[in-house]
Amino acid sequence: MKRKRIVLGWARAGIACPDHVATQRVGPLDILLVDADRGTDARARLLWQVRCFDFGMDFLPVAPSIAMSENAGRATAKDEVKVLEDRLDYLEGLGQLTLSATWRAHSNPIQVKPTGREWLATKSQNLKRDKTARQTATAFFDLLKTTGFETQNWNRDQCVERDILLPRSKLAALTALIHTHATTSDAHTFKLSVTGLWPPYRFVQTPANPMGAFA
Amino acid sequence: MPVELEMAQPEEALFSNNSRLVDVVDGLLHHGVVLKGELWLSVAEVDLVYLGLDLVLTSPDRIKCAAVVPHET
Numbered sequence: 001m002k003r004k005r006i007v008l009g010w011a012r013a014g015i016a017c018p019d020h021v022a023t024q025r026v027g028p029l030d031i032l033l034v035d036a037d038r039g040t041d042a043r044a045r046l047l048w049q050v051r052c053f054d055f056g057m058d059f060l061p062v063a064p065s066i067a068m069s070e071n072a073g074r075a076t077a078k079d080e081v082k083v084l085e086d087r088l089d090y091l092e093g094l095g096q097l098t099l100s101a102t103w104r105a106h107s108n109p110i111q112v113k114p115t116g117r118e119w120l121a122t123k124s125q126n127l128k129r130d131k132t133a134r135q136t137a138t139a140f141f142d143l144l145k146t147t148g149f150e151t152q153n154w155n156r157d158q159c160v161e162r163d164i165l166l167p168r169s170k171l172a173a174l175t176a177l178i179h180t181h182a183t184t185s186d187a188h189t190f191k192l193s194v195t196g197l198w199p200p201y202r203f204v205q206t207p208a209n210p211m212g213a214f215a
Numbered sequence: 216m217p218v219e220l221e222m223a224q225p226e227e228a229l230f231s232n233n234s235r236l237v238d239v240v241d242g243l244l245h246h247g248v249v250l251k252g253e254l255w256l257s258v259a260e261v262d263l264v265y266l267g268l269d270l271v272l273t274s275p276d277r278i279k280c281a282a283v284v285p286h287e288t
Contacts (some may be wrong), residue, residue, distance in 0.1 A: 191220075
């Protein structure tokens, strides 16, 4: 009985893979596959994609939250070969560095003495601190913009994130720059996490057409 | 006072219990290539919904179509 396999992404044909990752040729592309029992959840699939990327592979990653079947991957490779090739060309040699600035709320309004005025005052204070932290973090990220790489920003509660698409060869220089700015900065309103290089999850879209070719 | 800085390789972040790194990883799970599927149903020979697979190269928050549902199986 044929084992069920999950699609990790698509790459140029003939690419070398790490152990336990298989390929299936479809025209000019290879579908990257892993046994379903090795990719049982999103984090497991993300781990396999990271291992492929660390192996030196350039590929278009499937969103890890999706357990894409081999048939769907094959159909996509056949039907959308031009779109996939164009994106692979664009992303060749590139990976994603993720900068995440986080801060705590000053205090929980619920824990403050529960008069309406005090609750409002605490809430207002938190909003001001949140705004200041976001501005400080964004200004810090903007110091790095001179590198000229494509970036994306994401906002969450008590967090602002910037993803940078950069060549693998530039990683050491950029992380050194980040380290220099962090240690010489006077900003202490946030903590900074730098992770990467990841596969280019947040850059699979066509910049000129964020909805992709099939919107 | 310098910025408190933490650097991690992707595999370190994946296996870390640090809540900041956990949030970073969780933020990536829904990004990448997704397929949009729709089910077409016919009633009285009238095609109302059609089943197909479309490649969507975008991020979830930019998807305007309500039919896109990233999921785990």
